[in-house]
Amino acid sequence: MEKVNISEKFSQFTDYWNPRIIGELNGQQVKAARLKGEFIWHHHEHEDELFLVTKGKLRMEFRDKSVEVGVGEFIIVPRGVEHKPVAEEVVELLLFEPATTLNTGNVENEKTKRNLDKI
Amino acid sequence: MEKVNISEKFSQFTDYWNPRIIGELNGQQVKAARLKGEFIWHHHEHEDELFLVTKGKLRMEFRDKSVEVGVGEFIIVPRGVEHKPVAEEVVELLLFEPATTLNTGNVENEKTKRNLDKI
Numbered sequence: 001m002e003k004v005n006i007s008e009k010f011s012q013f014t015d016y017w018n019p020r021i022i023g024e025l026n027g028q029q030v031k032a033a034r035l036k037g038e039f040i041w042h043h044h045e046h047e048d049e050l051f052l053v054t055k056g057k058l059r060m061e062f063r064d065k066s067v068e069v070g071v072g073e074f075i076i077v078p079r080g081v082e083h084k085p086v087a088e089e090v091v092e093l094l095l096f097e098p099a100t101t102l103n104t105g106n107v108e109n110e111k112t113k114r115n116l117d118k119i
Numbered sequence: 120m121e122k123v124n125i126s127e128k129f130s131q132f133t134d135y136w137n138p139r140i141i142g143e144l145n146g147q148q149v150k151a152a153r154l155k156g157e158f159i160w161h162h163h164e165h166e167d168e169l170f171l172v173t174k175g176k177l178r179m180e181f182r183d184k185s186v187e188v189g190v191g192e193f194i195i196v197p198r199g200v201e202h203k204p205v206a207e208e209v210v211e212l213l214l215f216e217p218a219t220t221l222n223t224g225n226v227e228n229e230k231t232k233r234n235l236d237k238i
Contacts, residue, residue: 001179001181001186001194001195001196001197001200002186002194003186003187003188003192003193003194004192004193004194004195005191005192006191006192006193007191023169023193023195024195025167025168025169025195025197025215025216026147026166026167026216026217028145028147028215030169030193030215047145048144048145049144050142050144050149054191060120062120065120067120067121067122068122069122072124072125072126072173073122073123073124073125074122074123074125074142074149075120075121075122075123076120076123076142076143076144077120078120078144081120096144096147096149096215097144097145098145
């Protein structure tokens with residue numbers, strides 16, 4: 001049982017859209033991700049997804065609206081709901097989601113990341 | 120899909136050791152809790168528990184050591200592990216844990232809270 005310092009974890013990598021696993025519990029994972037630019041439209045068939053922003057401002061786009069999520073805020077995207085994360089400037093955030101969650105959800109393309117590093 | 124502002128949630132209550140539910144996903148809950156003083160020794164038979172500190176400094180005591188957890192840090196206490204949260208000064212934190220988790224774990228006493236408010 002060691003504590004995890006979130007900033008220290010982010011200092012261990014510099015790339016975007018490549019989440020690292022920084023915690024595991026109850027079949028869920030805590031991931032640290034750095035974002036910049038636009039991701040793709042996707043949804044997760046079986047997983048709800050929580051985004052907790054620790055740096056910058058995330059814009060979560062849905063088909064009918066968008067929500068700006070800043071530092072100290074989170075948003076939960078329920079399973080089945082199409083969404084597209086957008087980071088005009090660099091965003092750092094934590095994800096809480098089942099270990100089965102694939103970053104691109106129902107879409108498989110060059111952005112898909114499997115076998116995420118644990119740091 | 121609305122965002123949740125953590126500070127705004129804490130502004131809605133003032134008491135200690137009485138977590139509020141501020142998010143739900145995948146059978147897990149996100150709770151906001153304000154702590155001051157010492158809790159009791161307990162463990163959770165079936166649930167791992169994550170404590171993410173947003174204000175102050177938490178001291179998590181284990182039978183063989185203690186860990187100080189500050190703002191921007193979290194600690195995961197695995198199921199079965201005895202622990203006692205201590206807050207010398209006021210601490211605010213988020214909990215991520217299964218919806219089945221009882222605050223006092225295997226112990227039932229006047230500190231036990233059931234049917235937590237959702238805010």
